[in-house]
Each structure stands twice: as structure tokens, then as C-alpha cells.
Amino acid sequence: MTGTHVGCDTSQCGACVVHVDGKSVKSCTMLAVQAEGAKVITIEGLAESADKLHPMQEAFRDNHALQCGFCTPGMVMSAIDMVKRHNYQLDEATVRRELEGNLCRCTGYHNIVKAILAAAPAMKSAGV
């Protein structure tokens, strides 16, 4: 599986974010042995099928929230965690603050923020 990326290896860029037992974690700073017995979800595990993507993935596509795509898996995983922690209620300022741990060189973040704001209600009605 190559979806989770090594960006900086120093826990600054967020390209490595995965979910461990439901929480977003920067995997570059976690030893594999620490995940023993835990449920780990990576970007590959989000979509139901190639045709049915997670609402967050759909929102990223609809809102042109990616260009080269390298930061995208980490962005999507962080975003899903952010939506859930804020109980599907987000405003722009909150999203921008919560994205501090995810760096993007291509997009300027504007469409990523739009995508996350669009995905929150979509996730709620989809029950995910």
C-alpha cells in the first residue's frame, strides 16, 4: 500500500496521517509496535468501492482540493477526524486552524477548506 506518504518524517507536514483506533495519528512518529492490537485505517480503506467514495473524498474531487495529490491522503484523513471531533459542525476559521498540521505546496489550501466545509454535512447525512 503506497497511499500514505512520507513527507517530512518529522511530524510537521501531515502527509503520513492515518487513523489508529479512530483517531488521526501522524504515523511517521509512531513505532509499528505501538499499533499492536489496534485498528488502523489508511486512505485505501476509506472508499466502499472504486465507484463509491467516502463523502470527504467526493468533496475533495468536487471542489478541486488537490493538484499533485501528494498531501491528499493525509489531508483527507485529518479532515475526517476533524469533522467528527467537531460533531459535523465546522466554520472556516476552525477548519483553517485544524489544518495547521497538514502542509500543501500546490493548492494554497483554499479549495481544501471548501471541500471540508462541504463534506461535513454530507458525512452527517451519510452517517459516516
Add this chain to the structure above:
Amino acid sequence: MTAETGIGARVKRKEDQRFLTGTGRYVDDLPLARATYAYFLRSPHAHAKIKSIDVSAAKAMPGVVEIFTGKDIADAKVGGLICGWVVKDKHGEPHKSPPHPVMALDTVRYVGDTVAMVVANSHDEAKDAAEAIHVDYDVKPANVDLAARIR
């Protein structure tokens, strides 16, 4: 009013599918069985003269293929990084540009300035060997306050 098709219609990108599902093929994902890996040794000083670089211990380390320094590049007459687009003045003369060596030659001018390149059979072997390179720096003061410097 956005059209459904044709001019003015929204067109979704084709590449997003693989990037969003973690099935992109970036260079690091390509299965190149016999590829070597490069690791760059970088200056920890903002401004310093390089007095010497000793790569002997590093070259002997496991998996190391070769090690290059700025001097090796200069000796091989490779030349500096060119400006891709040369601007000419009204007489047709090309713009003047500084040397831009590929790696630092005598002076490092920022933290992270490249000092040596280690090529090895794996990333970790290259990184381990880079840590065995001994660089003798003559550390100089660094100007980080532009306003103070101009005065």
C-alpha cells in the same frame, strides 16, 4: 448559468480518482529493483567556510556506491545550475548570472546548503554513511537582519 457540457461546463479531473484512493504512483512508489538511493549531507551552519571534507569512513560503510562533494562536481567540469530562460538586453547581451554550483564548494550560505551526496543501495545505508562524513567548518557570522545590514 453553467452549461452541462461544452464551453463553460465543469470538467472533473481524471487523475483525482487514484490520488484520492491512495493508488497514485509517485517516484518513491515505483518498484525499481536495482535502484540506488541518494542522501544529501547538509550544512548545519548559516554561513561557514568549508575547510575540508573527509569521506573516507563513509565510503567504507556497507551499501555505499559513491560519494560526491562540490569539489568532485567542479573537477568533473559539470558546471553550475543554468537559468532556463536567458534574458537579453537591448544590445543582445545575455543577463549576468552568478555561478550557482550544484553543491557548495568553499562556502555554505544557509542552513541546509548541500555539502555532499551519498549514493547507496538503500536510503538508510546512504543516511548512515552521510552521518560518518566529517566536515571541518570555519563558522562565520550570518546576517539575518536585513534592515540592520542596509543601515
